[in-house]
Amino acid sequence: MEYALVVLQAVVVIGAIVLGVRTGGIGLGLWGVVGTAVLVFGFRLPPGSPPIDAFFIIIAVITASSAMQAAGGIDYLVSIASKIIQRNPKRLTYVAPIVAFVFTVLSGTSNIFIALIPVIYETAYRNGQRPEKALASSTVTSGLGITASPVSAAMAAYLVLIETDGFGLPQILAITIPAAIVACIATSFVQQRIGKDLVDDPVFRERVAEGQVEVPAVLAAEYAATTTDGSARGVAVKESRPQDGTVAGGTPPGQPAGSGSDRPVVIEHTVPPGGRTAAFIFIAGTLLVVALGLFPGLRPAFENDEGELVPISMSIVIEMVMFTVALVIILVRRVKPSLVVEQPLLRAGFVAAVALFGIAWMADTFISANEETIIEPLGAMIEAQPLLLAVALFLVCGLTTSQSATTNTLIPIAIAAGLAPGIITAMWPSLIGVWLFPANGGQIASVETDRTGSTKLTQVVVWHSFTIPMLVSWVAVVLSGLVIQLVIPS
Numbered sequence: 001m002e003y004a005l006v007v008l009q010a011v012v013v014i015g016a017i018v019l020g021v022r023t024g025g026i027g028l029g030l031w032g033v034v035g036t037a038v039l040v041f042g043f044r045l046p047p048g049s050p051p052i053d054a055f056f057i058i059i060a061v062i063t064a065s066s067a068m069q070a071a072g073g074i075d076y077l078v079s080i081a082s083k084i085i086q087r088n089p090k091r092l093t094y095v096a097p098i099v100a101f102v103f104t105v106l107s108g109t110s111n112i113f114i115a116l117i118p119v120i121y122e123t124a125y126r127n128g129q130r131p132e133k134a135l136a137s138s139t140v141t142s143g144l145g146i147t148a149s150p151v152s153a154a155m156a157a158y159l160v161l162i163e164t165d166g167f168g169l170p171q172i173l174a175i176t177i178p179a180a181i182v183a184c185i186a187t188s189f190v191q192q193r194i195g196k197d198l199v200d201d202p203v204f205r206e207r208v209a210e211g212q213v214e215v216p217a218v219l220a221a222e223y224a225a226t227t228t229d230g231s232a233r234g235v236a237v238k239e240s241r242p243q244d245g246t247v248a249g250g251t252p253p254g255q256p257a258g259s260g261s262d263r264p265v266v267i268e269h270t271v272p273p274g275g276r277t278a279a280f281i282f283i284a285g286t287l288l289v290v291a292l293g294l295f296p297g298l299r300p301a302f303e304n305d306e307g308e309l310v311p312i313s314m315s316i317v318i319e320m321v322m323f324t325v326a327l328v329i330i331l332v333r334r335v336k337p338s339l340v341v342e343q344p345l346l347r348a349g350f351v352a353a354v355a356l357f358g359i360a361w362m363a364d365t366f367i368s369a370n371e372e373t374i375i376e377p378l379g380a381m382i383e384a385q386p387l388l389l390a391v392a393l394f395l396v397c398g399l400t401t402s403q404s405a406t407t408n409t410l411i412p413i414a415i416a417a418g419l420a421p422g423i424i425t426a427m428w429p430s431l432i433g434v435w436l437f438p439a440n441g442g443q444i445a446s447v448e449t450d451r452t453g454s455t456k457l458t459q460v461v462v463w464h465s466f467t468i469p470m471l472v473s474w475v476a477v478v479l480s481g482l483v484i485q486l487v488i489p490s
Helices: 003-023 027-042 052-070 073-086 089-107 117-126 133-150 155-162 169-190 202-209 218-224 275-294 314-332 337-341 346-367 371-386 387-400 404-418 423-436 441-449 469-486
Strands: 302-303 309-311
Touching: 003 027, 003 155, 003 346, 003 371, 003 387, 027 155, 027 346, 027 469, 052 073, 052 155, 052 275, 052 314, 052 346, 052 404, 073 117, 073 275, 073 404, 073 441, 089 133, 089 202, 089 275, 117 133, 117 441, 133 155, 133 169, 133 337, 133 423, 133 441, 133 469, 155 169, 155 346, 155 404, 169 275, 169 423, 275 314, 314 337, 346 371, 346 404, 371 387, 371 404, 387 404, 387 423, 387 469, 404 423, 423 469
Parallel strands: none
Antiparallel strands: 302 309
């Protein structure tokens, strides 16, 4: 009878997650709260601990991010990233993924990557490269930045769970950042060797023939040489003239298309006045969080129940610092508070916070009440085969599309299994499984932006342009993380 009740409770938990995913947006968190209510009132389980600290860390960070966005700071970061990307067109498949990763780390959200998608596409397309190579790899590696950012929502959830004496934010970043960089390089190396050249791609050629897309100037001669009659009559050639006077592919005016300098076309991004200052204030706050994590002695310390002086937790530090950062940006840049509330980042962050709150509360209620029946056996399995944690994180994140909710659902099981914090942290970036299904803004935006048709989805829902870079990133980040954690004290 006891096992039957546990199964019914598990059905409620899984059902709430499935319904939340189907509802989308804030629905994931709301269904989580409803699931918690069913467990408490229907099965008489004691309510678990709601993730108050993680919830308010997300609210604090996203408030600071939204203040930066309202002041033009996001536009400044995007302008810097786009210049870096466009100045390295020949190494685009290597440069774009690293840039996507770094700027996600700095901003704490992969939403910043969506603004870079048109830049990456245009740089690849105008230089005759297959856009899928850079777009797919960059989309995936932007997700690696979530588990390497001290100010991401997932880090807020993870830090609350994993932080112990001797293991905190500095140790987490010491594992996730270098492991992610290794994964970025490995992903780019593999992705560079996948897919036909753009001029040979049948989908691209079909779209050219139908007039849906034009042949970039740098490929005009090569495209003509590969047509049946040796010419490109009737085929439009892309020779748009940007503001700097160059044509597509960087050909100076007056020169034949494709024969001039291969200097990349620069797509300018307008930065509102004060955007740079806002970005620097936010980055300074992020660095302060890291510094206070690296040097606990800088934090105020108070006596605990045993009379020992203990520094305040990093959860409190992040909340204080990021709320202060938001206020400083508002005061220095004279941003109207009402504008901060209207920013897309704030809406997205609120959705993430509610999703975390509902799902994590439900998971804690279920896990706390069934430790002997189900959690201990699962913990024993994970303890015997630690890599099962990586698989579970990957799959659950793919199903829920929420790194924070997945963290709060599975990490407590790993902790209960007695896994070392370093090993758990090494496998935590398995949240890259968020790209398993094409249900995220970055994936959809990349596919829609790529008019050449090289970045695509298929009828097999888990097989798309992002599948191979996702799998390569997953394997590389976990393996490198497991090696790195061996030298990190825990």
